[in-house]
């Protein structure tokens with residue numbers, strides 16, 4: 154497969170954009186090769202500038218659950234654009250999408266639109282702190298909630314409970330307010346909450362951890378956090394930026410039957426345009442400016458193009474049997490992959506919830522970030538490069554989820570299974 158034009162474009166990009174990309178994972182660094190530059194996409198396929206076609210399991214990191222360029226979404230964006238791209242003033246579209254969010258997530262009584270998942274989690278945390286009057290927050294190692302300062306924090310070593318920054322530029326003074334616990338370890342969370350009684354504003358988590366591959370919550374973990382938060386007046390923030398409208402129309406909260414006090418959304422809700430949202434109990438949301446005193450704003454928040462792409466996408470997801478189709482395609486892929494991986498000497502572990510999944514290069518199971526780190530990332534790199542060469546576009550890093558779309562055909566899935574069988578011989 155020829156990548157000459159991609160190589161040229163990458164060289165030009167690196168001269169003017171840090172690392173040649175506007176989001177680090179796109180540089181393919183942990184896959185051990187250079188990125189492909191995209192020309193266009195349609196349905197389940199993505200095409201690079203050298204004219205190579207790939208079956209796409211990245212789906213813009215989750216949003217493209219309908220497949221790329223669904224004609225109705227394209228039409229909605231074009232039609233809205235013809236009336237004006239942005240006004241900085243309210244439109245009816247914002248209320249329409251807000252009402253759809255409330256229908257899907259009954260605990261989101263009020264919602265505010267923003268322009269990214271990062272903005273949603275950052276704002277939800279400010280709101281939780283402002284509402285409770287507490288500074289500390291608790292997150293889980295391996296959960297990603299965007300790149301705001303308080304959230305770029307990992308567990309401190311040994312007995313330390315204070316978090317340490319994962320990036321230069323995050324002041325230790327900020328990181329010290331972030332406690333970091335082990336995913337799926339309720340006992341540890343309870344101990345941390347007891348040691349910081351009355352000081353923790355919120356616990357934030359991915360109800361299915363999709364930024365360390367695909368780690369489902371252990372039985373009782375979510376309910377245990379819910380009960381703990383209720384008992385301690387801690388705000389439970391469920392970050393559904395990835396899982397919302399993905400594993401079910403009502404996200405992980407519908408799937409597992411556990412509800413947060415605040416919820417963050419993004420990705421699918423924008424249908425491929427830049428959108429995020431955060432919402433929850435009216436009583437908490439009413440503390441936001443201009444109703445209350447906690448400040449949050451955005452020039453492009455509730456952007457009409459993004460709202461109409463989101464509304465049209467969600468309407469299509471409401472069609473009878475949509476999530477059943479996603480489940481059937483995903484379980485078909487799962488069955489095929491399990492057959493070829495079982496026949497291979499390479500150690501792999503497949504984990505999936507609905508239309509999100511991960512193949513870890515290790516025996517597994519993976520229940521938390523430390524487990525995930527046991528994966529053979531070099532083996533993953535060889536696997537990834539072989540898959541790319543065979544026309545399959547996977548997330549270019551071991552600790553990322555793959556995403557199914559409704560546009561993936563049985564032929565796509567069969568090709569993928571055959572490619573995995575071949576790729577495993579190259580690992």
Ligand SMILES: *Cc1c(COP(=O)(O)O)cnc(C)c1O
Nearest residue numbers: 269270271297298299392394395
């Ligand atoms: C992608 C993601 C974010 C960040 O969203 P951006 O739009 O990239 O800022 C936050 N939380 C989770 C769970 C995500 O998957």
